[in-house]
Amino acid sequence: MLETWQRTHFDMVLIEAYQNGVILAGISAGAMCWFETCYSEKNDEEYEEFKGLGILKGSLCPHYNDEKRCKAFDNWVITQPKSNIYTLEDNENLHFRDEKLIAKIVV
Template identity: 75%
Template sequence: MDRHILAISGGGFSEEDKAYIDEYLLKIPRKREPLKIGFLATASHDAEGYINKFYDAFQTEQPSHLTIKDLESPNIQEVVNTLDLVYVGGGNTQYMLEIWKKTNFDMVLKRAYRNGVILAGISAGAMCWFETCYSEKTDQGYEEFEGLGILKGSLCPHYNDEERRMAFDNWATTQTNRTLYTLEDNENLHFKNEQLIAKIIT
């Protein structure tokens, strides 16, 4: 069974109606019936407005969402395993990963991925799948922290932002023999079985 990850740098349903990259995502499973899509807004502290935008964008599918409280549910693995897609929203990457690891939801996602559940996400939800993240820590500047490690290397979304680009480029000089990806807000990466197969520019 093929495994897929779609890393979205910017755009998507939160910023535009019928976003091309979301349409691209829906075609990956190659199913005719409505897809079961679970949204995770952990990185934005379960922001209600963000969750509402998700439901509006995917109302013709079978949308659902998982709150931070839901991640501790005893049957969370079964719930995630029934999904076709997991869509992870943007926000504070480090906070999100800390919550996932604290609740063991990181392992839930990895097992679901191995079982064929497609993983996708924007910004924080694009960065988290990699071995290493380099991003903001609240207002204290940027720092390196561990990602989920499903994909090799590290990804910098929003590379068109000057401050982020300079910080990442400076950090990158200390990284030897590591695969580094940089994406501007209209650029996205599609990985199949942990190998990059497409760069989608929208």
């Protein structure tokens, strides 16, 4: 998804929209893409780190209630420099305002 956005310059459209006050939202990959760093499935057996849009500092792991994903993410986090790390189980969401977390909500 991010590669396509970067190739088509849609990433810049999203960043500009955010800078102009447009509310951005997303689920799963659409939630972690706003962060500096993403860590998600490379394939059925492996996970990988990749660069996000960088609107929010740190990294987010969606579907943290999945045991395999949780373990892989936790092991990856240990190798990272001090950073903002967020996790979301299914049916949870984060609300940021001006790049600051103001609420974690369970729906």
